[in-house]
Amino acid sequence: MPEPTTMSLPCEPCRRCVFHAWQLIDRDELCWRAEWECDTCAFGAPDTCGRDEGRGPAPGDVRAAVVAAEGTVLVDLRGGGVPALRAVRKVLGLRLAQLHAAVRDGYRATPVEAELITRLITGWTAAGTAAPG
Numbered sequence: 001m002p003e004p005t006t007m008s009l010p011c012e013p014c015r016r017c018v019f020h021a022w023q024l025i026d027r028d029e030l031c032w033r034a035e036w037e038c039d040t041c042a043f044g045a046p047d048t049c050g051r052d053e054g055r056g057p058a059p060g061d062v063r064a065a066v067v068a069a070e071g072t073v074l075v076d077l078r079g080g081g082v083p084a085l086r087a088v089r090k091v092l093g094l095r096l097a098q099l100h101a102a103v104r105d106g107y108r109a110t111p112v113e114a115e116l117i118t119r120l121i122t123g124w125t126a127a128g129t130a131a132p133g
């Protein structure tokens, strides 16, 4: 049996590593988690460098993995008014140009993003904070 090499954990995924990523909602804020899972190398083991999480919009590779796993839903923002714009901007951190495109074409959100956007719009509208018109 070989000596355990505790001091030399791999810091890159091997070819058998599988990337998992998901999003969640914590107190009306978008969060994300990502981790590698592997039955071969230590990179995919818990408590190594293969695990990551954060708040706010997911990084590109994390979001891509979420989209691959869960797909997207089209969020229609037309007619949503100011609450819709505020919700999308808060959840996704879009720049103004991206925001305009999202209003014009709808936005391909992940199911979790869509749920949070809808929840914020509904909450703000119900609270009477929507701008008139």
Ligand SMILES: [Zn+2]
Pocket: 013, 014, 015, 016, 017, 018, 037, 038, 039, 040, 041, 042, 043, 044
């Ligand atoms: Zn691996």
